[in-house]
Amino acid sequence: MLYTALQRWGRWLAIMLAALTFITACQTQAPEEGGSATTTAAPIVTLNGSGASFPLFFYQRIFDEYRAIAPNVQVNYQPIGSAAGIQQMIAETVDFGGSDIAMTDAEIAEVERGVVLVPLTAGMVAIAYNLPGLDQPLQLSRSVYSDIFLGKITQWNDPAIAATNPDLTLPDLPIILVHRSDGSGTNAIFTAHLSAISSEWADAVGTGLNVQWPAGVGVKANAGVGAQILQAEGAIGYVEYSYAQKLGLSLAALENQSGEFVAPSLEAGAAGLQEAEFGDRLRAFVTDPAAADAYPLVTYSWLLVYQDYEDAAKAEAMQALLRWSLTEGQQFSTDLGYIPLPAPAVAAATDAIAAMGES
Numbered sequence: 001m002l003y004t005a006l007q008r009w010g011r012w013l014a015i016m017l018a019a020l021t022f023i024t025a026c027q028t029q030a031p032e033e034g035g036s037a038t039t040t041a042a043p044i045v046t047l048n049g050s051g052a053s054f055p056l057f058f059y060q061r062i063f064d065e066y067r068a069i070a071p072n073v074q075v076n077y078q079p080i081g082s083a084a085g086i087q088q089m090i091a092e093t094v095d096f097g098g099s100d101i102a103m104t105d106a107e108i109a110e111v112e113r114g115v116v117l118v119p120l121t122a123g124m125v126a127i128a129y130n131l132p133g134l135d136q137p138l139q140l141s142r143s144v145y146s147d148i149f150l151g152k153i154t155q156w157n158d159p160a161i162a163a164t165n166p167d168l169t170l171p172d173l174p175i176i177l178v179h180r181s182d183g184s185g186t187n188a189i190f191t192a193h194l195s196a197i198s199s200e201w202a203d204a205v206g207t208g209l210n211v212q213w214p215a216g217v218g219v220k221a222n223a224g225v226g227a228q229i230l231q232a233e234g235a236i237g238y239v240e241y242s243y244a245q246k247l248g249l250s251l252a253a254l255e256n257q258s259g260e261f262v263a264p265s266l267e268a269g270a271a272g273l274q275e276a277e278f279g280d281r282l283r284a285f286v287t288d289p290a291a292a293d294a295y296p297l298v299t300y301s302w303l304l305v306y307q308d309y310e311d312a313a314k315a316e317a318m319q320a321l322l323r324w325s326l327t328e329g330q331q332f333s334t335d336l337g338y339i340p341l342p343a344p345a346v347a348a349a350t351d352a353i354a355a356m357g358e359s
């Protein structure tokens with residue numbers, strides 16, 4: 001049955017990616033026989049993007065919904081990871097990029113056309129595990145999940161795990177640790193949090209889109225990590241919340257800075273995100289929120305667009321798409337497992353969009 005479930009997941013993911021990558025352009029209506037067309041259809045504008053897999057389900061939905069609003073705008077997005085999305089923006093081989101980590105000043109300086117960072121959605125990174133038979137979620141303390149990813153805790157019935165789960169009978173199983181192998185914004189979010197709560201992690205591993213993992217097996221993309229956890233009993237890894245939801249993965253309640261164990265939820269994620277303050281270029285990070293009701297692994301995800309577009313039609317289409325995504329488009333967030341943008345983020349992003357082309 002597990003193999004059948006994985007087959008279904010594989011088929012579903014393939015169909016989903018194909019639908020997103022090859023969005024069908026809306027066709028113009030042919031004139032009636034014997035007559036002539038009385039209107040001229042707007043020319044098709046194609047916007048090609050690539051980058052983070054974290055916001056994929058949200059992007060898929062809003063780009064599809066926007067097609068009904070502006071049928072002449074065709075949007076294609078490839079979920080190849082934040083690092084690759086940033087590099088393609090620098091190489092100017094795409095019309096826009098996606099990243100869960102805001103571009104640095106040094107990276108932006110490499111782009112002659114300039115870059116505008118637009119926070120377009122927000123979400124959570126969940127720690128997911130595969131331990132059949134448990135009748136309630138695991139509670140993982142800050143020291144425990146840091147030590148698991150450092151490779152220091154290797155068995156599920158380790159006393160340190162049992163200490164925060166006294167009502168659970170933990171199996172005598174080896175921990176199968178799973179992490180991302182590609183350059184990933186999810187990596188950056190997770191390692192920044194681990195660096196904030198563990199000096200040993202900060203000194204030994206650090207933070208980044210790519211790091212040298214001290215233990216575990218690397219798998220590409222959020223979908224790959226989720227599938228690996230699903231099929232391997234004893235596995236644990238980190239995955240974007242919406243992927244974990246779609247796969248039905250078991251998710252740990254994590255100890256936050258206030259000492260409370262909080263499971264990932266949209267409400268807990270929003271509580272954590274409240275502490276993120278926008279700095280220059282709309283960069284905002286919160287690596288360890290302090291609120292008692294906050295889930296500790298939260299982030300914005302940015303759409304990366306150029307300050308200037310050589311094609312005026314593309315510039316206009318991109319601005320219109322972004323304005324709609326920041327307003328009407330936010331209504332699709334919660335059903336997909338994302339956090340709707342707070343009003344200050346929408347206002348700041350709207351101002352940044354209005355300034356496009358004013359270099």
